[in-house]
Amino acid sequence: MLQFSQPVDGGDRSVRVAFTTREAGNLALHVGDDPAAVAARRDRLVPDLGLPGPAQFMDQIHSSLVAHVEGPVSPAPTADALVTTADDLPLAVMVADCLPVVVSAVAGGRVALAAAHAGRRGLLDGVLRETVSALRAAVPADGGAEPVITAWIGPSICGRCYEVPATMRAEAEQQLPGTGSTTRWGSDGLDLPAGAARQLRGLGADVVESGACTLEDERFYSYREDPGTGRIAGIIWLGAGGGAETRREKA
Template sequence: MLHFASNLDSSIHLAFTTQAEGNLALHVNDDPHLVGEHRARLEDSIGVRRFSLHFMNQIHSTEVVHIASQRRTSWTEPEAPTCDALVDPTGREALAVMVADCLPVLFVAKDATQKQTFTAAAHAGRRGLLDGILTRTVGELQAVGATHIEAVIGPAICGRCYEVPESMAAESEESRPGIRSNTSWGTAALDLPASAQKELSDLGVSVQQSGVCTLEDERFFSYRRSSRSGRLAGLIWPKT
């Protein structure tokens, strides 16, 4: 796993899984029992109880859900919330976001007194990023009392590799200046990590980048490399 440290709360862990941890998604035509085993091993390795990771049914939206502690005995009941960001107002839950080229973004936040920690995990693909999922997540953190916020942008496809049609590049650049880039082979592309960093920085968020391209680095899953790809997870959880 790729680990990061929080500058706001040293008791919070942030990490991104690799292919070594296996596919963690139930929606990619994998054996659900095998996915369950991968999730169980992952929870054991990070020291959280079984079935305590909060996953999402991600749909490339701007929906944000505030989660609460719950006891579950399977990954299907209750169903994962349909959204693209989770906010934990307590900072005590284990959150997960799954990707295979899109941006996994993890947030740690504190209130003005520096006594309360809040956490969040967001999924930002091209559509969600353009529609404002990251700004919405920051707004939800501020709504629960956050005044200091940091974010880690995990492994994702980079601006040298995310080739898109010329029309899509032009449309995206019109709505979000600076997002357009060029591939290393000279065609139209989008740079989602750089655009996300600028958006968050403009909101006053301190940002760390993993600097890892999922297409270039074969340790990570990439949908562009294989449409049958599994999903890696961005994880944020407290020390126990």
């Protein structure tokens, strides 16, 4: 489990972030797993992570759609990003090579959180741009001060491993400079984490990158390695307490 925290309100509260591993099991309902087993694994995240309640998942479709949620929603919203200002609603994104990006916006004592699914298509179509825009609208400037935006990019396939046709690399690089890459065996590739980080910084966000590759690191699921694989989750929530920003990793 990869975990991060960042204090707000002088340390009275903190934004908490976690990216699960295979240890937590498959958390997706759309990969042929037993729905009851998936639900039980999702429920276990509450005590395991100290969540204030069950995480809100979404029905991801590789789009730039953003859904605003202020309480649990069932069935899950069809979107590729969720935004909330609720203090007690964790948000979740599922991946197995795509980018899990979770974002916070803090202005004074007000906090908005987001979880975004940024696959190749969604990233190029602007899902992160739409997410940051929605966060800024949810937490407008406080007394003239712009909200502080922080984004965490979780485990995903890296630019050394994500091989694509030359035409796809050229299209992606044109739409989002910094996305094109060369794989470790010398072919055309895409570096989605690099492109996302560059875009997020251009949008005024501080960026924390996990640096983990889902294809190289056996702790994570990889669709490229196994199309029938499960999904990890990126989760963001607001917790009590804080202190200095921490980065903690558990096997």
